[in-house]
Amino acid sequence: MGDRYLGLVNSPIGSAVASRFGLPRPVVLRRHEPDAPLLPGPVLLGAATGGVAPRLAELLSAAGADVATADAEGGAWGALVLDATDVSTPEQLAGVRTFLAGRLRGLLPCGRVLVLAKPPDGTDITIDASRQAIDGIVRSLAKELQRGATANLLLVEDEASLESALRFFLSGKSAYVDGQPLRLGTGLAPAPADWELPLAGKTALVTGAARGIGAAISAVLARDGARVIVADLPQAGETLAAVANRIGGTTLHLDVASPAAPERLLDYLAAHTDGLDVLIHNAGITRDKRLANMKPEPWDAVIGVNLTSQLRINAALLDSDQLRDRARVVCLSSTTGVSGNRGQTNYGATKAGVIGLVRSSAPRFAAHGNSTINAIAPGFIDTEMTAKMPMATREVARRLSSLQQAGLPIDVAEAVAWLSSPGAGGVNGQVLRVCGQNLVGA
Ligand SMILES: NC(=O)c1ccc[n+]([C@@H]2O[C@H](COP(=O)([O-])OP(=O)(O)OC[C@H]3O[C@@H](n4cnc5c(N)ncnc54)[C@H](O)[C@@H]3O)[C@@H](O)[C@H]2O)c1
Known part of the structure; x- marks a missing residue:
């Protein structure tokens, strides 16, 4: 399965x-290590139109970054952070x-370009056009960067x-989030007492946790301090128990597609917890066939597991007293839900449906004690699900992203864990792609 x-x-x-024949040259990505520095080098902080928000320098320093300002010469940069929140005309894009x-050549391997802008808000056409233009710059730049460096856009x-x-x-x-915009909105987003343990004291439940991405998410939530309930089909028995043992979690046999699943879940939570803080809707299946050949069974199965289950469980939780205030729900979508994929009309329906679910439920979750609901859309991730693909297709799919490699379950898990953390309370109703900037589709 490895690359x-x-x-x-x-x-x-x-x-x-590879260099002689012009073949793709992916690098081993920089991934989180406990006690490792935030970045491989200093941050150069600049502004497109003048002054940088002073808070930005403070926050970067507090995160452990060594911050230099834009008049610094030369250098090898761990990150280039640009405050473009004041851009309001096409001329200012020159900033x-x-x-x-001039500085991109100084960006270290696996460095970061992070641009902050304001989201278009419909009040002025020129301002909105200029703000949207920044999205085009960042997406294009992400395709130009090399050696594992990424570019992303925060819409503040x-x-x-x-x-x-x-x-x-x-x-x-x-590591595997590249070329993506993400909107940071209002919400309660307290800084944790310990940034290494943002989920201390929280109870989390992960569906489809016996293997692959679900097992990785469970491990990362546990690493971040949560008590984790790992849920999967009864037949996942021993593998599920092994995941629970590894992370000090507890198991729950739950077929999320069963109509009885919401009640079973609520009963379990009432009997064994003080309520749920974090729910990860990860269970998912594929039953691929072109639509012309699609029979009702694979269609219904995929809709049932990947979409209907999430709708039912969310509705039951919101109507119960088992979902705590400031809860975090993260739903697994897919880039197939954004751009479509041949042979996956059923799967694409569910993964696009999850995006609709998340957008539409965000206000309802915000009203539930400042809770949030967001989606992660992974691209091509090396798991048992993708190991089933024909070898040649898999090999091509791995290279078709700006980072020229598949993501790992840990990459999805890190993004899920961040959206599950208290500090991400201003992110609600959003979709974050973890896809290395897929080159195919949207
Ligand atoms: N692997 C990828 O490249 C990729 C890409 C995009 C999205 N995703 C999504 O990420 C999630 C996890 O994917 P994965 O690759 O780890 O899949 P996987 O097939 O390796 O694991 C899925 C898990 O879900 C469980 N499951 C299936 N039906 C269930 C049900 N009815 N009730 C409870 N559990 C059930 C399975 O037993 C299994 O443990 C899925 O939602 C998938 O659609 C994966």
Whole structure:
């Protein structure tokens, strides 16, 4: 299942051969390590139109970054952070070029470009066009960056979640998030007492936790301090127990597609917990066939597991007294739900449906004691699900992203854990892609 090409191309001979024949040269990405520095080098902080918000420098320093300002010369940069929140005319976009152009060559491997802008808000056409233009710059730049570096855009409507967003997007936790905009809105987003344990004291439940992405999410939530209930089909028995043992969690046999699932879940929570703080809707299946050949069974099965289950369980939780205030719900979507995929009309329906669910339920969750609901849309992730693909298709799919490699379950898990944390309370109703900037589709 592992990516042999990635290993080969990072050996001295493989690297020389790849370079000689113009083959893709993915690098081993920088991922989170406990006690590792936030970045591989200092942050250069600049502004597109003048002054940087002073709070930005403070937050970066508090996160452990060594911050230099835009008049610093030369240098090898761990990150280039640009405050473009004041951009309101097409002419001011030149400030983005001025700050970045000469400095990109100094960006270290697996460095970060992070641009902050205001989201278009419909009040002025020129301002909105100029703000939207920044999205085009960042997406295009992400396609140009090399050696594992990424570029992302924070659309800062409100600063509540800025601190935790900076820590996520600059760190190795966002290794496979590339070319993405994310809106930071209003909400209660308290800084945790300990940034290494943001989920201390929280109870989390992960569906489909016996393997793959669900097992990785469970491990990361436990690492971040949560008590984790790992749920999966009864037939996942021993593998599920092994996951629970590894992370000190508890197991729950739950077929999320069963009409009885919401009641079973509520009964379990009432008997064994003080309520749920974090719910991860991860269970998912594929039953691929082109629509012309699609029979009712695979259609219904995929809709039932991937979408209806989430709708039913959310509705039951919101109507119960088992969902605590400031709860976090994260739903697994897919880039297939954004761009579609041949042979996956059923799966695409559910993963797009999850995006609709998240957007539409956000106000309802906000009204439930400042809770949030968001979606993660993974791209191509190396798991048992994708191991079933034909080898040639899998190998091509792995290279078709700006980072020229598949993501790992841990990459999805880190993004899920961030959205589950108290500090992400200003992110609600959003979809974050963890796809290395898929080159195919949207
Ligand atoms: N792997 C990828 O590249 C990828 C890409 C995009 C989205 N996703 C999504 O991420 C999630 C996890 O994917 P994965 O690759 O780890 O899948 P996987 O097939 O490896 O694991 C899915 C888990 O869900 C469980 N499950 C299936 N039906 C269930 C049900 N009715 N009730 C409870 N549990 C059930 C399975 O037993 C299994 O443990 C899915 O929602 C998937 O659609 C995966």
